[in-house]
Amino acid sequence: MKxxxxxxxxxxxxxxxxxxxxxxxxxxxASGDFNPIHTVESFAKEVGLGGVIAHGMLTMxxxxxxxxxxxxxxxxLIDFGVRFRAMVRxxxxxxxxxxxxxxxxxxxGLLAVIQVNAQTQSGDVAVKGNATLRFDQ
Amino acid sequence: MAxxxxxxWSTPVPNLVERGAVWxxxxxxxxxxxxxxxxxxxxxxxxxxxxxxxxxxxxxDYGTIEGFELQGEGLIHGEQVFHFERPIYVHEEVFCxxxxxDTYTRDGGSGKMxxxxxxxxxxxxxxxxxxxxxxxxxxxxGGAS
Numbered sequence: 001m002k003x004x005x006x007x008x009x010x011x012x013x014x015x016x017x018x019x020x021x022x023x024x025x026x027x028x029x030a031s032g033d034f035n036p037i038h039t040v041e042s043f044a045k046e047v048g049l050g051g052v053i054a055h056g057m058l059t060m061x062x063x064x065x066x067x068x069x070x071x072x073x074x075x076x077l078i079d080f081g082v083r084f085r086a087m088v089r090x091x092x093x094x095x096x097x098x099x100x101x102x103x104x105x106x107x108x109g110l111l112a113v114i115q116v117n118a119q120t121q122s123g124d125v126a127v128k129g130n131a132t133l134r135f136d137q
Numbered sequence: 138m139a140x141x142x143x144x145x146w147s148t149p150v151p152n153l154v155e156r157g158a159v160w161x162x163x164x165x166x167x168x169x170x171x172x173x174x175x176x177x178x179x180x181x182x183x184x185x186x187x188x189x190x191x192x193x194x195x196x197x198d199y200g201t202i203e204g205f206e207l208q209g210e211g212l213i214h215g216e217q218v219f220h221f222e223r224p225i226y227v228h229e230e231v232f233c234x235x236x237x238x239d240t241y242t243r244d245g246g247s248g249k250m251x252x253x254x255x256x257x258x259x260x261x262x263x264x265x266x267x268x269x270x271x272x273x274x275x276x277x278x279g280g281a282s
Contacts, residue, residue, distance in 0.1 A: 023167075027165045029161070030158070030162040030196070031165070058166060060192055061190060065167075076224070077221055079220050080218070082216070084213075
């Protein structure tokens with residue numbers, strides 16, 4: 001299947017959440033990351049976070065879904081990297097965004113470099129990074 | 138500070154990619170993609186079988202590096218980078234190892250901060266490279282935040 005992919009193309013936004021405390025408990029269990037800053041309110045307050053915060057990897061997973069949804073059955077995810085910035089807290093809604101910044105033809109197919117980020121409802125950038133998808137053509 | 142551990146790979150640890158674990162992970166991240174759950178749909182997909190979501194490899198055990206232990210508290214995950222040679226398949230065994238590629242300490246506004254750069258890799262039972270990852274972790278030393 002041939003798909004037209006051009007620089008400047010925006011990926012359809014992916015909206016996740018609002019994130020709940022139950023989501024953080026589920027992600028702790030599924031990932032094995034039981035750091036209490038994500039699940040135990042009193043502990044998170046004690047260490048000065050003001051309350052529990054989401055796992056950075058949960059927000060990264062949301063951005064991963066943005067990419068794999070866009071790739072569909074036509075592309076493989078080759079590279080995916082992010083920096084973690086603003087904290088995400090229960091109640092936050094996360095919008096994942098992506099834009100194709102570069103397209104590189106291959107012998108068969110093409111590489112699409114995509115700039116991604118995830119923002120909270122107040123516009124704080126929780127993660128920001130880049131990814132590469134390899135499309136069949 | 139002893140830095141003898143830099144560059145030394147951990148002994149690879151086998152991690153079985155269990156169907157139920159992948160299912161629970163996909164549920165936890167709220168991703169309804171059937172390639173993570175539905176054998177029939179996954180077989181018709183480009184992957185030919187069920188796979189795990191791209192960030193699933195963070196759940197693996199990468200073993201221990203001789204002479205190195207990181208305290209769990211006060212750690213901040215700064216950066217995470219994955220490179221995939223292919224997806225991780227459900228039911229396969231992935232041999233995972235890690236090393237500290239670099240570490241250094243800087244004075245920050247609220248005390249000293251130690252930076253660790255970990256490299257990780259996952260290989261199939263036949264030694265084929267499946268993925269590599271880079272993880273940046275920051276540890277605040279002494280300064281309460």
